[in-house]
Amino acid sequence: MRMQGRVAIVTGAAGGIGAAVARRLAMEGADLCLADLRGCAEIAADARAMGRRVVDLTVDVTSKAANERMVENARRGLGRLDVLVAVAGVVSMGPAETLAEAEWDRVMAVNLKGVFLSCQAVIPPMRAARYGRIVTIGSVLAKNGGNPRPWIDRTEQARAGNVAYGAAKAGVHALTLYLAKELAADNITVNCVAPGPIASAMTAALPDSIRALLPVGRLGRPEEVADAVAYLAGEQAGFTTGEILDVNGGGWID
């Protein structure tokens, strides 16, 4: 119960990782603002059953106004705002050579601009309170160029996630570092969890052989990402900022 009395916004809360993060923060005692394009009724019910207060919102993170409304609703409904976990994202696959311009724009809009706009919207109340924990979700694909072993299987590049996805996530890593420095003096930490392949809707199409690429021999679990987020979202992580925390089963080590 390290987050008792704290209020956390989780974007992408209806997805595999977002739902696990929301449940984990609720277990730690946090009241929740759940934000997603899709409904989060089931997660909201679980959190309420744990005794937490919940605001459940339909939010498109690509809109600045929608992010500002999200923050306003969270504060009005729950009285304060301490934590943002920016999980909302979309997957994108296929070769760079034929990538449609509209697909590049869609991925950048959700996975990079959306994360920035969610972060930007929480800065004023966090600065005013001189307290904040921001956690973004990056990816191993921001670091490894997509294909873990091109010399063995060239078709893997198309399945690994594409250049737009990797570039957007690399952007998330960079914005995490910039915000960490900009906000540190106001006791606001900004960190990133960078997962490898996690069993969720996003990776449902991945072949079983992907497991062989991971030293631990299995996909990760959303709960394992949530555990890392919970550490960074808690008061205890006050001296940790600008960290990109890999949760990738050893698939990429740097």
Ligand SMILES: NC(=O)c1ccc[n+]([C@@H]2O[C@H](COP(=O)([O-])OP(=O)(O)OC[C@H]3O[C@@H](n4cnc5c(N)ncnc54)[C@H](O)[C@@H]3O)[C@@H](O)[C@H]2O)c1
């Ligand atoms: N699953 C993986 O292997 C993996 C690995 C590395 C990083 N990630 C990242 O983790 C995050 C969550 O992934 P997941 O596996 O839970 O995927 P998911 O598809 O289960 O969940 C993503 C959620 O984001 C929501 N969303 C999409 N666009 C949105 C928008 N414009 N506004 C608000 N919400 C929106 C979706 O409705 C969905 O509920 C993503 O940022 C993803 O890129 C996932």
